[in-house]
Amino acid sequence: MKILVIEDDETASAYLKKALTESGHVVDDVADGLQGLNRAMGEPYDALIVDRMLPSLDGLSVIETLRKAGREMPVLIVSALGEVDERVRGLRSGGDDYLVKPYAFAELLARLELLVQRRGRAGAPAETRLQVADLEMDLLTRSVKRADKPIELKTREFQLLEFLMRNAGRVVTRTMILESVWDYHFDPQTNVIDVHISRLRQKIDKGFDEALIKTVRGAGYSIRSGA
């Protein structure tokens, strides 16, 4: 992916560039809102990471201008800790997701990939089936099978598994799970999500050779076949 980072904090910017490059992405970085806007208008980027507070033009204005000009690439807004929580304003200005510093890089990467994938899928016909290895989910009948054996799931368990499977192969963090399954926008307390995952594992993975739901240390969970 080709990613533009608009961030005026040099340390944060350098770290992001290094980490994203190591994850196999191509990264451009600028430290100024106007420059960032010009770059984003001129070159095709797959995604933008935009800081809220920027010299010359603030992040939200950059995004609003881009959207008015018809640039539809996914945008992840990052905002410094202690700033007023302006998630709603950020999303209203055209941002796709909102992350508060300090964030774990794994969280940022997981969200970014989710955004890009979601944008790529937009317009495509809605999926009716999801599959990971021998685990199948039918979204129309809302039924789940593994190795052709039906599995009974409660509503939340189904939603949780659906979220994991839609992002199969990618890492989803606990915060992302809490956001998309429960619509709560805050850090999960203690280990609530872990217990839900372990419940789901009981039903999905127990008694099968391969455990499909994997724990990604320091980041979250991922559903995939193989390592």
Next chain:
Amino acid sequence: MNIRGRLSVATAALVMTVVGLTLVGVYAWVDYRIEHDANGAVAFEMAEIARSIEGLGREDREAELVRRGREQAHGERVFLFESHEQILVGNLPEWPSGLERESSAVDLSWEEPAGGLRVIRHARAATIFFGDDQRLLVGQDLTEERNLQQLLGGAAVSVFGFAVLLAIAGGVAIGRSLLRRVEGMNQTILDILRGSRSERVPVGPGGDEFDELATHFNRLLDDNQKLLAQMRGVTDDIAHDLRTPLARMRTRIESALTAPENEQVSREALHELFGDTNSVLETFNALLRIAQIESGAIREQMEDVDLAAIVEDAVDLYQPLAEEAGIALEGDCAAGLRLRADRHQLAQALLNLIDNAIKYGEGQVHVSAARSADGVTLCVADDGPGIPAADRERALQRFVRLDASRHQSGTGLGLSFVAAVVELHHGELLLEDNDPGLRVRLLFMNQSS
């Protein structure tokens, strides 16, 4: 000019204007009355005369006027009838100079000997000319009135002068006494700024506006001092609560550094450190969020929230955790119960309470939402050890975990967060005895359901 000077000048100017206008008004009124009355009397007399001589020939008219003159030319009445500039009858020494035409109202002054002295007399008069050679003057003597008027004018000037002096003195005095009160306050503020924070503005016994100002100002100072003390307390708490994980991190780093080089061990240490850092950050985040809510910086995103959904979602989220802990978690809510609230804050507050209840409960946690007399009540009750009545207030403070051993995880900020959210919604937070256990009730008033 300072306030004292401005106040003195303003007071003096006001008093001078009022007194001056009053005196001028009285003088003008007296003057007007005198002239008006005299004009009336003269006009009346002239009319009488005109009627009595109407249609008479020269001889008869002269006789009639002389008769009238003899009768009237004394006392208050001024009368003078001349023919060929010879006085036929009258009580004026001579025809006033400059009075060569008929006139209906004119002021006269002349000198007259009186007991060896010469006095000036005044009058208001009218004149009639008959042909070229005869003329008549009839008037009203105003000497006494004019003298009185003069006296009055003099008195007015004296009174005015005296009033000016009094006004200036009064202005200065008022300014000085007001300023003394303000200066007292100023002095106190300066003292406080210089460091003696316990100083307070003196409050007089009068209960006037200045005393009120002083009382309010003192209350502001008390409030500030309390906030300062609270902040100091929080700072101490933060220092204490963060020192422990930081010290632990330091120990881990130290032991990893001194251990023989081993990638596996280093990675293990890094993972542990990562966890420690996260818990420190979590504490910071929780603190900042509380501070934001308390300062009102988080803009309330109020919407109509369905309480049944909130309770159901919260119970749903914690159900597996509760089962794991061997606790029966139940929730119930009357259908259709709604509250104007920030959904995310309210949900997080409820989750914090449930989290606590599961940590401390023995086997039962009950979450409910119900209509109450004047609003709605959210309630989370457990059957754990509860909080002794004496400790309940302390439990709401930041970082307070009542079990001194701190064997339960958590930042110790859960209840403070709940308190801040309840405050944001103008509600009330009650810690009660569930007998056994703790019952936390959140009351939200005057909400339409």
